[in-house]
Amino acid sequence: xxxxxxxxxxxxxxxxxxxxxxxxxxxxxxxxxxxxxxxxxxxxxxxxxxxxxxxxxxxxxxxxxxxxxxxxxxxxxxxxxxxxxxxxxxxxxxxxxxxxxxxxxxxxxxxxxxxxxxxxxxxxxxxxxxxxxxxxxxxxxxxxxxxxxxxxxxxxxxxxxxxxxxxxxxxxxxxxxxxxxxxxxxxxxxxxxxxxxxxxxxxxxxxxxxxxxxxxxxxxxxxxxxxxxxxxxxxxxxxxxxxxxxxxxxxxxxxxxxxxxxxxxxxxxxxxxxxxxxxxxxxxxxxxxxxxxxxxxxxxxxxxxxxxxxxxxxxxxxxxxxxxxxxxxxxxxxxxxxxxxxxxxxxxxxxxxxxxxxxxxxxxxxxxxxxxxxxxxxxxxxxxxxxxxxxxxxxxxxxxxxxxxxxxxxxxxxxxxxxxxxxxxxxxxxxxxxxxxxxxxxxxxxxxxxxxxxxxxxxxxxxxxxxxxxxxxxxxxxxxxxxxxxxxxxxxxxxxxxxxxxxxxx
Numbered sequence: 001x002x003x004x005x006x007x008x009x010x011x012x013x014x015x016x017x018x019x020x021x022x023x024x025x026x027x028x029x030x031x032x033x034x035x036x037x038x039x040x041x042x043x044x045x046x047x048x049x050x051x052x053x054x055x056x057x058x059x060x061x062x063x064x065x066x067x068x069x070x071x072x073x074x075x076x077x078x079x080x081x082x083x084x085x086x087x088x089x090x091x092x093x094x095x096x097x098x099x100x101x102x103x104x105x106x107x108x109x110x111x112x113x114x115x116x117x118x119x120x121x122x123x124x125x126x127x128x129x130x131x132x133x134x135x136x137x138x139x140x141x142x143x144x145x146x147x148x149x150x151x152x153x154x155x156x157x158x159x160x161x162x163x164x165x166x167x168x169x170x171x172x173x174x175x176x177x178x179x180x181x182x183x184x185x186x187x188x189x190x191x192x193x194x195x196x197x198x199x200x201x202x203x204x205x206x207x208x209x210x211x212x213x214x215x216x217x218x219x220x221x222x223x224x225x226x227x228x229x230x231x232x233x234x235x236x237x238x239x240x241x242x243x244x245x246x247x248x249x250x251x252x253x254x255x256x257x258x259x260x261x262x263x264x265x266x267x268x269x270x271x272x273x274x275x276x277x278x279x280x281x282x283x284x285x286x287x288x289x290x291x292x293x294x295x296x297x298x299x300x301x302x303x304x305x306x307x308x309x310x311x312x313x314x315x316x317x318x319x320x321x322x323x324x325x326x327x328x329x330x331x332x333x334x335x336x337x338x339x340x341x342x343x344x345x346x347x348x349x350x351x352x353x354x355x356x357x358x359x360x361x362x363x364x365x366x367x368x369x370x371x372x373x374x375x376x377x378x379x380x381x382x383x384x385x386x387x388x389x390x391x392x393x394x395x396x397x398x399x400x401x402x403x404x405x406x407x408x409x410x411x412x413x414x415x416x417x418x419x420x421x422x423x424x425x426x427x428x429x430x431x432x433x434x435x436x437x438x439x440x441x442x443x444x445x446x447x448x449x450x451x452x453x454x455x456x457x458x459x460x461x462x463x464x465x466x467x468x469x470x471x472x473x474x475x476x477x478x479x480x481x482x483x484x485x486x487x488x489x490x491x492x493x494x495x496x497x498x499x500x501x502x503x504x505x506x
Contacts, residue, residue, distance in 0.1 A: 001090040060202065070118075077114045110161035147175070153181040156179055256409075259277065307352040
């Protein structure tokens with residue numbers, strides 16, 4: 001793994017330090033040792049990046065290329081990602097604490113995102129509407145302009161690709177602000193994108209603290225839209241700061257997603273998927289099934305089996321292929337998660353985990369933690385923890401299950417486990433969630449909408465919805481026949497004018 005001596009910005013085709021020389025330290029989650037410093041972007045660096053992106057959009061070739069030409073470059077980007085998948089996975093695991101096997105999967109998904117949007121931009125069709133013999137109306141879709149992309153630290157490289165691919169496919173130029181906890185894998189984008197033939201200025205990257213670099217990006221008047229993935233409090237702040245410039249916003253925010261397990265479900269499959277859903281990616285995933293609601297008649301059995309499986313999960317070095325849960329991303333986040341564990345001890349019954357594994361005295365490690373008999377009023381039921389912590393709660397009826405599922409401010413995902421087909425669809429329809437999986441964990445179809453309701457977000461991306469977000473619509477109307485217009489100042493109306501005729505009808 002080749003880590004640069006310093007993680008720098010990438011602006012207008014050049015690696016650069018911050019204008020004021022500011023830096024911040026980057027920690028390795030497995031040890032909390034400082035392994036590098038990164039350039040800490042400020043308003044001057046954001047200004048330089050946005051200026052480069054604006055120039056590339058206004059005068060450069062990228063927005064004016066045919067969709068097929070942009071698609072070819074996106075395919076080369078995907079090839080470049082796949083060619084470095086081992087290096088990417090190592091960097092991602094080292095920088096985030098994710099187990100190496102799961103980091104490898106994220107690298108592959110990043111490449112697939114570029115291939116998918118390369119195909120989609122070529123397949124996209126424009127709408128046309130005809131009034132036979134009189135008018136043709138058609139719709140142009142044009143790139144919006146400069147896109148500000150602000151990404152989280154849980155699966156950084158993959159989520160960066162999820163925003164970069166549709167933005168670039170649409171013809172936008174971009175300024176990426178990666179999460180300050182995990183800037184390492186983002187440093188590879190410059191080389192990959194330039195090697196694929198992306199013109200200078202189309203992609204720009206500014207590292208830095210969200211409250212400084214991210215804030216300057218959101219507030220910059222020449223940035224046309226913001227795509228943000230992160231927690232809800234930050235999303236609300238971005239919403240306020242973007243409003244003065246009426247920027248387009250897409251925000252995928254926090255979650256506290258329920259899994260509803262009915263007594264007739266395949267309990268073995270439900271156990272596998274709910275365990276994976278809350279403990280994979282170290283529990284640091286927005287769609288985690290962190291609230292598991294189980295029908296009373298099978299609740300005790302489910303709790304016993306779930307806790308036993310959680311106790312058997314291997315917690316260890318992220319670089320070890322046998323590791324199932326690695327280190328949480330940063331000591332600040334680790335302390336936050338441990339704070340919720342302490343809160344949970346006073347709210348519910350701890351049945352597994354709750355402490356640092358004895359064999360891992362250093363780093364941000366937490367054993368998979370399971371609370372049972374969690375009441376709806378508990379903070380560990382209501383609030384997003386974003387760590388390997390599960391809350392189990394019983395229900396007696398379908399109505400109670402839905403009521404419990406919807407009893408939080410979030411509405412990102414939901415999971416329904418039952419072999420009753422009618423109930424499965426009925427319950428899915430009643431859940432306040434942007435996405436629902438039936439008898440499955442979170443399996444993504446890139447064509448489908450991704451996003452939440454309530455405090456979990458604003459707007460949906462995925463498939464054509466992503467291309468719609470990064471482009472604007474222009475309606476063009478062409479008259480095909482004779483023009484019949486009311487002749488103001490020339491002696492009255494032409495009765496062949498359809499508007500005049502309609503106005504005269506009783």
